[in-house]
Amino acid sequence: MTNKPLILVTNDDGITAPGIRTLISIMNEIGEVVVVAPDSPQSGMGHAITVNSTIFVEKVVVDDGPQAEYSCSGTPADCVKLANREILKRKPDLCVSGINHGSNSSINVIYSGTMSAAIEAGVEGIPAIGFSLLDYNWNANFEGTRRYIKTIVENVLKEKLPKDVVLNVNLPNLPEGEIKGIKVCRQARANWVEEFDKRHSPQGREYYWLTGKFVNLDHGEDTDEWALEHGYVSVVPVQFDLTAHHCIQNLNTWNFND
């Protein structure tokens, strides 16, 4: 018998990524950990689910920690669904996703496999947090994030998240001593200005690589972008009711039924 919380860990960079290995080691200090994560990188997968293909799952051992681990051929959202229905003995007390190699702040939340796993858990009524570090490198230094991740997880376990809300946490790429603290924020209004890199295959066929420049259109000082630029860890509460409730009254004045 244990009173330890049951924690589901997943990500979108794949089960061997340094980011998830750090997250697992932090979670081992807090609870009983089960990992169900993609067997390969899934970045940019958004909230994809595998509906037209099979999903393979395998029990694996990646390091010598106490966690149980499963490697899955599906997307991050698939991993959460499969964990809840087929792998875990009971509903987990928390789902954490990440630590993503790279930012999921502002508009990136909608493209993020990391956050799709957290949102999927949220839809199923499980408190959930996505963590991302603002460093795209595979060998990024995740050590500076430990203290902040632990603080946020402990708060979530103690205070309980509001219904139908998950957290999107981004961590600045700074040594621990230079991080100024944790800031609750709103999602900055930003977008990507794509520049497609057009090339020709050896056979002469045109193709593109998607590249782009992130543009922050939001000058507010209460946004995640502002917090990260100023050395804070950003915490954005994220909902999956996408209804723009403030527009319903306006739309009801349109001539839809004349």
Added chain:
Amino acid sequence: MTNKPLILVTNDDGITAPGIRTLISIMNEIGEVVVVAPDSPQSGMGHAITVNSTIFVEKVVVDDGPQAEYSCSGTPADCVKLANREILKRKPDLCVSGINHGSNSSINVIYSGTMSAAIEAGVEGIPAIGFSLLDYNWNANFEGTRRYIKTIVENVLKEKLPKDVVLNVNLPNLPEGEIKGIKVCRQARANWVEEFDKRHSPQGREYYWLTGKFVNLDHGEDTDEWALEHGYVSVVPVQFDLTAHHCIQNLNTWNFND
């Protein structure tokens, strides 16, 4: 010279799907149409983008309509990005996505490739609408949807959508005469209860198919699910600022920085 609106058409079922062919023929009555759509079905792709692979685009002729058409190896969100940066001569006046073969009501919006294209357009400042018919069959009867789609598009072109909002339109699978009208709704609170169908490969390896049952947890009469069940076309305004603004005050009372 023409004063016709420039309309970008895309979908997630692929460029040859009967749903998009119907949508193209309706849009040809309203504006100058350019189609940039996936070359193969992309259902369940959520807001995926292609970051680790190449994207191919080809000019194609699918039928004898006046539209220009491009078939793209990417996701629905890729199609919109590529259309805006590489294919269209100017910013389109409207982007329509669909008609999806199957519902994208309530929580399905987060898994939907159809809606991800509309949201992507919205992020880029283009008025956008996703259309879905509540019939998963490839040979669904889309004719009954014509009048309602035309009405909604004409309203959007005339009234202008609020900033940072796109529309998620679902159409009941009913003959035109039995549809009661158009209803502005909020997203119902619902989820999928997954049941994984566990099987064994000829080599004895375990694998799963994702299946599930849709469960509507919401008894409100202002939801898309209610409208669709009662014979209405549902119109949900959808935003991509996912911030749960109502929680920020509460989260600011937590012990994040002690």
